[in-house]
Amino acid sequence: MVERIDIGVAVGTPDGVIAPVIRDCDRKTLSEISEDLRDKTKRAHGKGLTPSEYSGAVFGLSNLGMYPVVESFSAIIAPPESAVLAIGAIMEKPVVRNQTVTIDKTVKVTLSTDHRVAEGVLAAQFLSTFNAVLQNPQLLATDLGENRL
Numbered sequence: 001m002v003e004r005i006d007i008g009v010a011v012g013t014p015d016g017v018i019a020p021v022i023r024d025c026d027r028k029t030l031s032e033i034s035e036d037l038r039d040k041t042k043r044a045h046g047k048g049l050t051p052s053e054y055s056g057a058v059f060g061l062s063n064l065g066m067y068p069v070v071e072s073f074s075a076i077i078a079p080p081e082s083a084v085l086a087i088g089a090i091m092e093k094p095v096v097r098n099q100t101v102t103i104d105k106t107v108k109v110t111l112s113t114d115h116r117v118a119e120g121v122l123a124a125q126f127l128s129t130f131n132a133v134l135q136n137p138q139l140l141a142t143d144l145g146e147n148r149l
Helices: 030-045 120-135
Strands: 007-009 011-013 016-018 059-063 083-087 091-097 100-106 109-113
Touching: 007 030, 011 030, 083 120, 109 120
Parallel strands: 007 059, 059 083
Antiparallel strands: 011 016, 083 109, 091 100
């Protein structure tokens, strides 16, 4: 059983990619996570992170959505991570709802999972929950309690 949820977030710098780790995400509010990430991202660009601040994540996030041509990609798991979520660009696409085709914003995500750590069915359940939260952000407050992840 995982005792802490420490998430590494890939940050591109002029010297390459580094993944600052946001510690104890399961115990922080979204505001606290955002503030921590903003601080560590700024310091990553200035080479101001200590090794303990960019090692030891159990889960990773890699976002290339700022590049409009990157619709989807596969991120590589960096040990000791057990999984990494790759997030592509938000795209406008035809979507069918209630037998009507409309244009809506969509995003493709890809989850790479180390099957020695987590079974594929758990990955599918995670993606299902992730999708539900993206479509209904209020679930963060109601189902998970006080905006905690």
